[in-house]
Amino acid sequence: MSAPFKRCRGHWAADTSLRVATGLATALILAVLGTIVIDVLRNGWSKLSIGFLFQSPTDGMTAGGIFPAIVGTVALVLIMTIAVVPVGVATAIYLSEYSSANSKFTRAIRVAVNNLAGVPSVVFGLFGLGFFVQFVGPAVDKTLFGGEKVYAQPALIWAALTMAILTMPVVIVATEEALRAIPRDLREASLALGATKFQTIFKVVVPQAGPGILTGTILAVSRGAGEVAPIMFTGVAYFLPKLPDKLSSQFMHLGNHVYTLATQSPDVDATKPLLYATVAVLLGLTFSLNLAAVVVRAKMRARIANAR
């Protein structure tokens, strides 16, 4: 496009320096990302083994593995997913299929979703403590356990529900994007064949949006595995002798394990290899989840582009 101007030397210099400056900034960001990944892999690799993944920590966290943290993280994201996906998908269906774009209610929902996405994670932690642990918990204990203290304390279920609220915007946004990308023709064909709006949405539209819902869920799980601040006061524990077996149990968590190993260890040099290996597992997990989300999304976009 700018070919005729390349002959002018002043423009050539300005063009080139702009190109170089922006390219350098890009390269610097990628280099930072690369440095983190390489440093973690190089230092964490030697400790990574099947035993590390399937053993409990021993000797005051200086030996053994991270099995309880893995189990706790899986339990947390499972309960979180069960809670967040139906609510997030329902909200997205409402926004894309039922609401009129400019009604006050729709706009209020959008403002709320955006606002929720921007609330600092530590504020979610405060909320989980104030709402679930100290308000809902005692009410549950009063009605189900005759006042015995079961749920009125930090627990797996409260951490999972707090995390579900934190990840709700992720699921809503990804699902809504997928719903909006579905061609009008599909809905109209279904309606023309005599299907009701409800049938159209649940038999035609939602199955088509499957990859979008999957993307949102994967990204939510990735957040849930890595966020620490929201669960600090709502159920996570530094070290537990046994695995969580009830919704009211406390649990260990990969992200929290990294935090405690890095900051609370009496002997930093002794825990360092384990710390690096734990970070490698956590980073491997969130990276593969996010890569999976990128692939699913790309496939979905390609399919929609082909359909048109």
Add this chain to the structure above:
Amino acid sequence: MAFSAIAAVILIFVFITKEALPLLWSHEVHEEVTLTQMWTAQLWPGYDEAVHIWQPVSDIPKFGIWPLLVGSLKVAFVSMAIGVPLAVLAALYVSQFARPRVREIVKPAIEMLAAVPSVVLGFFALIVMASIFQDWLQLESRLNALVAGVALSFALIPVVFTISEEAFRAVPRSYVEASTALGAARWQTVVRVILPAASPGIAAGVALGLGRAVGETMIVLMASGNAAITNLSLVDSVRTIPATIASELAEVVFGGGHYTVLFFLGALLFCITGVVNFSGDLVIQRMKRKLGVAA
């Protein structure tokens, strides 16, 4: 179900303010701390002049919150000063200069930075960066505002990058063609046409990045040193509002003065990030509507 997002925001606001409100009228809390004590300099026993001090766990608990505000601002300033230019320049490269095949790899790669959990960035700052910075700049304190700010910039780069890149790409082709047809060189088109046209989007990205910088917890908790010092030096330890909440809440008496103050800080944080994010979103919405018409 669609109401749940609204309900969540309202519940968060209500339950955090509920725990913070005793600060206004509870006599028991006032024996420990009042709002005036928090915001104004106090003449504590043993001091020659009135000072702002955050020292919640001592014989006489002191809850001056200015050290925390200054700490938060310092870290946010460093992270924005580094993160915003890098992210905007990279967005410019990806949207204007990179070939499509390069873009397809570079864009998701930069966005992969958002997949790094903040606790991992905090770990990296604490274990690796802090030592490098200390050797390099001969610093007294290993953990400080500079290390925390640089690590924090990695967390806000993907936020600012994604929104700026979108804003650059949303500039209608006709603008670029008109500029080129009038004889502008590539750099002139970029600096005088594309940059101004995309500036509301960049501003929105910066606002959302600022929201992230002010609220981020784990990175600053691990890398800032957490000493509540009030000065303008970037290489001293600092204590920010989120890190204060995260590190102190586990040890407080439920319902006591310290507990109430921490929820007050949470409410403050909720309001600050709420306003920042809301204005950012407002700009994005307006831009989308305007460009929808223009394109």
